[in-house]
Amino acid sequence: MVGVAAWSVFRLPTPVVDRMIESDIRKQAQLWTRGITMHLEHLPEIFASGELDEHDIEFLMLMPSTSDAYRLKLLNAEGRVIWSTRGAELGTLTPDAPFFDVVARGGTHYSLVERPITEVDGSMPAAREGQQDDARCIAEVYTPVIVDGQFLGALKFYADVSERRQTFATRLQLVLAALSSFALLTMCATMLVIYRTNRARFAALQSRTATERSLMDEQLRLAREVRLLGELNEWLQSCRALEELFAMVSRFMEHILPDAEGSLYVYSNSRDVLDGSAGWNGGVFKDHIHPEACWGLRRGRSYEYGASEVDFVCDHAEPHDGRPYFCFPILAHGETVGLMHLRARAGAEADFSTSKRLAQMCAEQISMAIANVRMRDQLHDQSVRDPLTGLFNRRHLTETLRKQLLHCQTRGGRLSLIAVDVDHFKKFNDIHGHDAGDMVLRAVGAALEQACDRDEVACRIGGEEFMLVLPDCTPDDVMTRAELLRQSVEEVTVRYGEKTLPRVTISAGVAHYPRHGTMPQDLMRAADDALYEAKGMGRNQVRVAQSAGADQREPSEPKPAKTAAPPDDPPRAEGSFAAE
Structure with missing residues (x-):
């Protein structure tokens, strides 16, 4: 140098x-x-x-x-x-x-x-x-x-x-000599400082070893938590129903947060209360709680009892014994879908606050899983529902018939179909317009939905054609239900704008399993035949299909033509109807 x-x-x-x-x-x-x-x-x-x-x-x-x-x-x-x-x-x-x-x-x-x-x-x-x-x-x-x-x-x-x-040259040599001298002095001072610093670092390294060991243990713990969170997310995303999801949450939370008692609440469909859905590690949950009963939901953010000098106990946490707890509002897509409540287990109160971040991540995983299940349910519901009347569509009708017929064939039971058609609907639609026709279809659909009970299903299969699936009903009960339905539709008053529309009537055809068929298409065909028999005999009445091999029509009487509906939904949901 x-x-x-x-x-x-x-x-x-x-x-x-x-x-x-x-x-x-x-x-x-x-x-x-x-x-x-x-x-x-x-x-x-x-x-x-x-x-x-x-x-x-x-x-x-x-x-x-x-x-x-x-x-x-x-x-x-x-x-x-x-x-x-x-x-x-x-x-x-x-x-x-x-x-x-x-x-x-x-x-x-x-x-x-x-x-x-x-x-x-x-x-x-x-x-x-x-x-x-x-x-x-x-x-x-x-x-x-x-x-x-x-x-x-x-x-x-x-x-x-x-x-x-x-x-x-002389001046530059003087400047370089001064700079070189300064550099040498600086280097000597730096070497002295480095020497002293190295001694201090050596002492610090000895004390840091223990800290690194504890950090390594913490890293292993975090790695385990991340692994469990990943597995939780994978399992939750594969859930097909909320009940299955709640069971998985209980199992995983026992391992992820072993020192916390927990419970899970989810908003009901009416969103006026939260339903108790799951609990783990001895956590007890109530059947229903009001949103106002939780300070976390009322304040719109996580609430930690025991973190401040002045705290207030949530109503849903009563009776309370003084142990700290968390309330995490479960959010998905900007909407609150539920609440996760965690309380320190007896003897684990000291380290309870350290688990807040992990608990928050668990709440986020659960919220997205609940939102995904509900979205799947909503999409499935939209795929099997008629957008105009809210009734089930032809796809759902076919699936329901197959399930019901399989049940009847394996375990025994009754099954009946009622095919319904609005009388003179095409003429009505041409005179009063499509909007008025849509209102008539909604009114008829509402009457059919009110006529259903238990496992009974009302469907709109196309245009002005509807069908009811009635399991476990005697033939006499089915005829009584069909007649009551006809009367209820006849009594419906439909207003369009400032005027009242003319009276609406329906014709209905009834078919029974196994008398009129053992396959879905056979039963639907038999119910349609009975429906067209009712329309041919003057409409606004109920007829039962003839037994297999019999034919009510005279040889000279032509069978009315039908317009085929698409396999799933009607051709047009709004203002478009099949020709009568």
């Missing part, structure tokens, strides 16, 4: 100083050239003929005394000297190759050479006894003279930079 500093002090200044002097001389040469070219008039003629008047010569002779250049030459484009402060050089050609390679192309050429002091104009060798042969550093600069883009010639300046070079 000391050798590098010495080399920097004694070797580095020379090229740096030479570069500084070159930059300075180049700038001065540009200024000298500009002054000369501005003073000389008729530059093209001067450089072409080489003739200068007395006034120009007098000005040029003053150049060495008014600048750092002790010698000046004017050269034409061929490199011939047309004027010089040394008269003996007039008419000579320059031997310098850079004149033609650099200067003639518009560039400036600089060179630093050593010359004997006797070649420096204006020097006084007699006054420098013993130093007549001293070498001097001479800066020689060519600057081009260009007028209107034409190269006329060049000016060559000679400047003695020996003293300037020595002065710059």
